[in-house]
Amino acid sequence: MKTDNSRALFEQAQAFIPGGVNSPVRAFKSVGGTPLFIKRAEGAYVYDEDDNQYIELINSWGPMILGHKHPKIEQAVLNAVQNSLSFGAPTQREITIAELIVSMVPSIEKVRMVNSGTEATMSAIRVARGYTGRDKFIKIEGCYHGHGDSFLIAAGSGAVTMGTPDSPGVTKGTAKDTLLAPFNDLEAMRKVVENNKDEVAAIIIEPVAGNMGCVLPKEGYLEGLRELCDEHGIVLIFDEVMTGFRLAPGGAQERFGVTPDMTTLGKIIGGGMPVGAYGGKKEIMDYVSPAGPVYQAGTLSGNPISMAAGLTMLSLLNENPEVYTSLDEKGAYLREGYEKSLKDLGLNYTINSVGSMNTLFFTDKEVHNFEDAKTSNLELFRKYFHAMLDRGIYLGPSQFESLFLSTALIDNDLDRIIKANHESLKEIHGK
Numbered sequence: 001m002k003t004d005n006s007r008a009l010f011e012q013a014q015a016f017i018p019g020g021v022n023s024p025v026r027a028f029k030s031v032g033g034t035p036l037f038i039k040r041a042e043g044a045y046v047y048d049e050d051d052n053q054y055i056e057l058i059n060s061w062g063p064m065i066l067g068h069k070h071p072k073i074e075q076a077v078l079n080a081v082q083n084s085l086s087f088g089a090p091t092q093r094e095i096t097i098a099e100l101i102v103s104m105v106p107s108i109e110k111v112r113m114v115n116s117g118t119e120a121t122m123s124a125i126r127v128a129r130g131y132t133g134r135d136k137f138i139k140i141e142g143c144y145h146g147h148g149d150s151f152l153i154a155a156g157s158g159a160v161t162m163g164t165p166d167s168p169g170v171t172k173g174t175a176k177d178t179l180l181a182p183f184n185d186l187e188a189m190r191k192v193v194e195n196n197k198d199e200v201a202a203i204i205i206e207p208v209a210g211n212m213g214c215v216l217p218k219e220g221y222l223e224g225l226r227e228l229c230d231e232h233g234i235v236l237i238f239d240e241v242m243t244g245f246r247l248a249p250g251g252a253q254e255r256f257g258v259t260p261d262m263t264t265l266g267k268i269i270g271g272g273m274p275v276g277a278y279g280g281k282k283e284i285m286d287y288v289s290p291a292g293p294v295y296q297a298g299t300l301s302g303n304p305i306s307m308a309a310g311l312t313m314l315s316l317l318n319e320n321p322e323v324y325t326s327l328d329e330k331g332a333y334l335r336e337g338y339e340k341s342l343k344d345l346g347l348n349y350t351i352n353s354v355g356s357m358n359t360l361f362f363t364d365k366e367v368h369n370f371e372d373a374k375t376s377n378l379e380l381f382r383k384y385f386h387a388m389l390d391r392g393i394y395l396g397p398s399q400f401e402s403l404f405l406s407t408a409l410i411d412n413d414l415d416r417i418i419k420a421n422h423e424s425l426k427e428i429h430g431k
């Protein structure tokens with residue numbers, strides 16, 4: 001495909017923007033080549049500055065679950081714009097969206113709006129610390145919770161892709177309060193908790209990890225964490241920035257039937273606008289200022305345009321639960337197609353998927369944690385990524401990401417993806 005315009009823009013961008021991008025993974029550094037500069041998108045398709053069309057499997061890293069340019073979300077934004085872009089004062093719409101979130105997400109009794117997933121997780125940890133009076137928290141190796149200092153320890157997503165899991169600028173003092181445990185290992189978690197008795201404020205986890213590729217919790221794992229937290233007075237935080245409103249109307253906690261004390265949200269909750277949120281039990285959330293002593297604020301928090309987009313998105317999902325059946329069916333169809341290709345080509349790679357999230361790992365090992373994910377052959381992924389892109393399929397440019405399907409994908413799109421996957425696997429293995 002001809003990408004001359006993207007190449008020229010990337011050159012130009014590097015003169016003024018660090019690495020040419022405003023978020024690292026976008027630079028295609030781990031897969032090489034020129035990142036696509038996107039001009040527009042509609043439904044299941046994005047169009048780059050050279051007017052190439054691609055089938056979308058990034059969907060803005062999750063938010064565009066109903067595809068691009070959904071007419072109702074677009075209209076809600078256009079209507080809201082007429083009343084000014086921002087007030088920095090409370091609005092009625094913020095109550096409506098808060099009520100809706102409380103009704104949809106099992107763990108949330110009160111919720112605070114912020115502007116990104118990063119803000120949501122940073123704030124949730126602060127509240128958990130304020131509530132318990134303890135300093136330490138436990139995160140899972142390979143999970144990503146945004147770029148807050150205390151989370152950039154063994155972090156997934158861009159942090160691992162860029163080979164800087166421990167970023168310069170994060171002080172030792174900060175890092176010492178972040179404890180680590182591997183995903184899906186209850187015994188290891190129990191040991192960390194017992195070695196730090198009465199010092200752990202929170203365990204934070206992506207209930208389905210999406211940032212080391214898609215990794216599912218083993219049966220009993222989330223339940224075990226719930227019990228451990230109850231036993232030790234630890235706040236259990238599910239980071240559902242990715243999985244919230246994606247795996248079910250109430251997120252992974254609904255799908256897996258385990259209720260945390262707090263939940264962080266982002267992505268879909270803003271319908272494509274910059275929004276995050278954190279919420280949980282009333283008694284915990286009442287620690288947040290001005291109800292309580294834990295300070296957290298935001299000039300643009302609850303922004304009227306963002307709330308209009310988010311409220312419309314969540315209402316659509318809430319009123320149309322068949323969206324989730326359809327996404328599950330699309331996910332299962334894609335998986336079947338991938339499995340058939342692997343079998344036909346005599347390849348033994350691992351596919352992890354749940355609902356509309358999916359990762360093909362270039363390893364024959366089962367992938368249950370970060371160590372397993374890292375056995376993937378990244379050179380093969382790099383070739384595969386470009387082979388798919390050449391066939392018009394736009395994947396996340398890293399092995400350690402999940403695909404995100406949208407309802408806009410029709411059967412013909414899924415068949416095109418399956419065919420491209422087959423041809424790409426064949427090409428990169430010289431078959």
Ligand code: PMP
Pocket residue numbers: 061116117118119121144145146147157206210211239240241242266267276
């Ligand atoms: N938590 C999770 C689970 C995420 O996937 C992300 C972003 N991919 C974040 C937090 C951070 O969100 P943001 O990029 O909006 O700050």
